[in-house]
Amino acid sequence: MYDVIVVGGGPVGMLVANELALHDVSALVLEQRGDVSEYPKAGTYHSRAIGTLARRGIVATPRQTNDHTTITSEPFQFAGYPWITVRGRTIDGAVMLGIAQADLERAITRHAESEGAHLLREMTVTSVHQEPQHVTVVATDAGGVERSFTARYVVGADGGRSIVRRSGDFAVTEYPPTMRAILGLATIPHPHQLRPGWSHTARGWTLLNLNRYGESRLIVFEFDGPVDDRSAPVTAEEYSAAIDRVVGSHVDVVEPHYLNRFSDYSRIVHNYRDGRLFVAGDAAHIHYPLGGQGLNTGIVDAVNLGWKLAAVVTGAADESLLDTYCAERQSVGQWIVDNTRVQSMLMNPASSNDPLRSVFAQMLCSSDAHDWLADKLNGTSLRHEVGGGIDPDLDGIFLPDHEVLVDGERTTVSKLLQDGRFVLLAAPRVVDELAHQVALPFTRVVAADGLPAKYPEIVVIRPDGYVAWAGNRVSVSAMIDTLRERFGLACAPVDDAVMLG
Numbered sequence: 001m002y003d004v005i006v007v008g009g010g011p012v013g014m015l016v017a018n019e020l021a022l023h024d025v026s027a028l029v030l031e032q033r034g035d036v037s038e039y040p041k042a043g044t045y046h047s048r049a050i051g052t053l054a055r056r057g058i059v060a061t062p063r064q065t066n067d068h069t070t071i072t073s074e075p076f077q078f079a080g081y082p083w084i085t086v087r088g089r090t091i092d093g094a095v096m097l098g099i100a101q102a103d104l105e106r107a108i109t110r111h112a113e114s115e116g117a118h119l120l121r122e123m124t125v126t127s128v129h130q131e132p133q134h135v136t137v138v139a140t141d142a143g144g145v146e147r148s149f150t151a152r153y154v155v156g157a158d159g160g161r162s163i164v165r166r167s168g169d170f171a172v173t174e175y176p177p178t179m180r181a182i183l184g185l186a187t188i189p190h191p192h193q194l195r196p197g198w199s200h201t202a203r204g205w206t207l208l209n210l211n212r213y214g215e216s217r218l219i220v221f222e223f224d225g226p227v228d229d230r231s232a233p234v235t236a237e238e239y240s241a242a243i244d245r246v247v248g249s250h251v252d253v254v255e256p257h258y259l260n261r262f263s264d265y266s267r268i269v270h271n272y273r274d275g276r277l278f279v280a281g282d283a284a285h286i287h288y289p290l291g292g293q294g295l296n297t298g299i300v301d302a303v304n305l306g307w308k309l310a311a312v313v314t315g316a317a318d319e320s321l322l323d324t325y326c327a328e329r330q331s332v333g334q335w336i337v338d339n340t341r342v343q344s345m346l347m348n349p350a351s352s353n354d355p356l357r358s359v360f361a362q363m364l365c366s367s368d369a370h371d372w373l374a375d376k377l378n379g380t381s382l383r384h385e386v387g388g389g390i391d392p393d394l395d396g397i398f399l400p401d402h403e404v405l406v407d408g409e410r411t412t413v414s415k416l417l418q419d420g421r422f423v424l425l426a427a428p429r430v431v432d433e434l435a436h437q438v439a440l441p442f443t444r445v446v447a448a449d450g451l452p453a454k455y456p457e458i459v460v461i462r463p464d465g466y467v468a469w470a471g472n473r474v475s476v477s478a479m480i481d482t483l484r485e486r487f488g489l490a491c492a493p494v495d496d497a498v499m500l501g
Contacts (some may be wrong), residue, residue, distance in 0.1 A: 002026045002151040004291035005137050007125050007164050009033070011101065012281035012298040013157030014108045014117070018056065019463075021115035022420035025313045028149060030123040030139050032158075039258050040185065040217050041101040044292035047088035048379025050097055050301040051398060055417040055465045056303070058111050059104075062411075068400035068452070076291070078373070079346035080198040080205055081357075083364045086378040087371075095378070096098040101295065117421070125149075125240045128154060128167035128277070151152035153309060155278045158242025160267070162283035168274035175341060177226035177263035179348065180372050181240050186256035193251045194218075202349050204246035218253070220246050221455075223348040226263050234259035264288035264336045265346040269292075272305075272326035280305055285333035288340035296379065297336055298336050300464070301329050307420055316442035317488040324487075328384060335376065384466045386486055387401045389478060391456050392469040399461050413461065416446060422468065422489075423461045430457050430473050438476060440483070441490050462487075 004020055006013045009031025020027040045053075053059040064072075073087040074095045088095040114118065122142035129136045135154040140146050188194065188210060196210040205221040210407075221243045236256050243251050261453025265345075266287040272279055281298030305325045311317035346357055364370045375381035386397035401413045404425070417424045421444050426434065428447035435445070451459065460469040462481065468487065469479045483489040 001134060002028050002086060002149065004153045004155060004309055005030065005135070005149055006157055007137065007162075008156065008158035008281075008283070009109070009119050009121065010109050010157065010159070010281075011295060012106045012302045013155070014101065014105065014112045014119070015302035016155050016157060016280065016306040017117040017119070018058075018112035018115060019303060019420055020107060020310050020313075021112055021117040021371040023314050024116065025310050027117065028151070029117060030125055030137065030149075031119060031121050032124050034122045034142070036102050036105050038102050039260075042289075042292040042295035043098055044101055044296075045097045045099060045104075045299075046086065046292070046296050046378045047092065047095050048382065048398065049296040050094055051088075051401070051414075051465060052094045052300055052303050052402070054093060054101070055414045056111070056420070057415070057418045058107055059097065059099070061097070062444075063091075063093075063403075064189075065090050066403050067091065068402060069439070073411075074424070075379070076374070077198055078364075078377070079290075079311045079343040079360075080200060080207070081083070081346070081361070083361065084370070084374050085376065086374050088378060088380050089374075089400050102385075116383075125158070125163050128156075128164055130154075130168065130274070130276055152313065153276045153278065155280060155305065155309075156283040156441075156474070157280050157298075159282045160286040161367070162279060164277055165269065165279050165283050170274055170277075170279060171270040173270070175266040175337070176262075177223065177230075177265040179223040179225070179344060180227050180261065181219055181221045182234055182242055182259060182261050183217070183255075184234075184239050184256045184259045185215045185217060187214070187254040188216045188218065188252070188254050189254055191338040193249070194209050194247060194384070200349065201246055201248055204349060205249065206246055208241065214460040221347065221400075222256070223350065226265075227261060230261065232369040234261050235252050247474060260288060264341065265339060268330075268334050268337045270330065272330055273322060278305055278309075278322075278325065284329075285336055287337045288344050290340055290343055292375065293336050293340065297332055300379070303464045304329055310420065310461075311442050311487075311489070314442070316490060318490070319495065321488040332382070339377070343464070384462070384471065386482055389471070389483060390482070391470040391473070394455070394459065394467045397467050398465050399467050403453055404446075404447050404450040406446055413465075417461065417463065417465060420463045423465060424485075425451060425459045425461065426457055426473075433473060434458075434476070438480065439491065443489075484491055 004027040006029045068091045070090040072090040076084045076086045078084045123139040125139045127138040137149045156162045196208045207219040209217040269284045280301040383396035395413045424445045425448045431447040457472045462468045
């Protein structure tokens with residue numbers, strides 16, 4: 001029996017597997033595809049997803065500064081309009097990265113397999129049965145042979161049609177489609193016929209990623225209702241006709257292929273956990289695909305769930321920790337569904353939506369409103385606050401990628417987090433005292449110099465990069481209480497009669 005079975009070997013599933021492999025958890029990934037799909041999917045990654053991947057050593061961007069107050073910004077779109085500038089701390093790297101999903105999936109898979117993750121391809125999962133003490137997963141291999149696997153927990157990272165979600169008791173809210181879109185790859189021999197980037201007319205929108213020397217990626221959006229049959233294959237004639245209707249004139253499109261239809265249909269799962277079953281990524285939330293928000297959110301879902309499963313399976317934390325996964329991530333999924341539904345309304349060219357567009361355009365001229373929306377889209381406003389006397393400036397923030405000195409060597413917060421454990425950063429004198437007073441499982445205690453002077457003596461970082469606790473050595477008993485009560489860690493208590501310092 002495995003500790004964990006992950007159904008779905010895409011980026012989200014392999015990230016969960018990577019978290020488990022870092023702690024030698026017995027895990028198996030079952031993936032239906034025989035290889036990584038090369039077709040275009042998500043390709044834009046935002047600050048929080050980039051920072052999360054960097055804290056596992058999966059992506060890296062050149063370090064431009066050690067000043068955590070310096071901000072980098074990039075123009076972005078909301079509903080196709082150039083209304084937004086996203087921003088992030090320069091110390092954490094790029095605000096946005098363009099990486100083909102296939103390339104990212106390969107990078108994550110290599111990393112996970114190098115840590116010992118076990119991936120089986122061409123395995124089609126046909127049933128998932130949850131029992132009081134285990135879960136049984138039945139799958140058919142490429143030769144049609146049925147195989148059965150058991151595990152303590154099962155994670156569904158198997159997309160919008162997730163069999164894990166359908167097999168469990170996962171309540172959902174669905175929002176029916178109101179529009180239709182087609183994505184295709186094609187040669188555009190006469191680029192003057194169609195503007196690159198986002199372009200709208202009275203009939204809809206196009207998004208053209210122009211490649212003058214090969215195939216271009218072209219999406220056409222129409223807003224007069226969804227298609228009658230979502231599963232019907234798209235023909236080249238249907239695709240070309242939709243482009244001509246939206247543009248208002250003929251556009252030459254040569255040898256279109258990978259024609260894929262989608263809509264603004266949305267679904268959000270209310271409970272990301274059902275006993276021994278969990279869902280992450282598209283299995284938990286699907287929505288109008290704008291700005292790569294789905295995969296960006298799935299990346300953070302995966303790491304959030306993965307380290308918690310590893311802590312529980314290894315005995316470092318009690319099972320109550322697993323409930324915090326849904327508590328922290330479901331509201332983020334709901335936000336994505338909500339903002340993409342709003343974007344669909346803004347994109348609809350119907351004149352009845354003109355007041356909505358006008359209000360949004362004016363509202364986003366306010367720096368407060370703009371920054372709130374931009375930071376939500378980029379993930380940089382997310383905090384996991386603990387409260388209870390923790391340093392309020394640090395409580396629950398995603399800790400900047402500070403450069404620190406450890407044992408005479410320069411390193412960074414990202415590098416210290418790459419083994420997927422809590423990291424306790426403290427001055428050397430404090431670490432020496434802690435070693436005689438506190439036993440901290442699943443935690444790397446680091447004597448570090450170089451944190452900002454305004455920081456307290458002790459900063460505890462969660463495995464996913466957020467601050468779990470920050471304070472001084474006279475409050476170590478409060479730190480222990482927080483780690484035990486909030487994260488279920490099996491920490492040794494501090495004798496109230498013995499105060500450090």
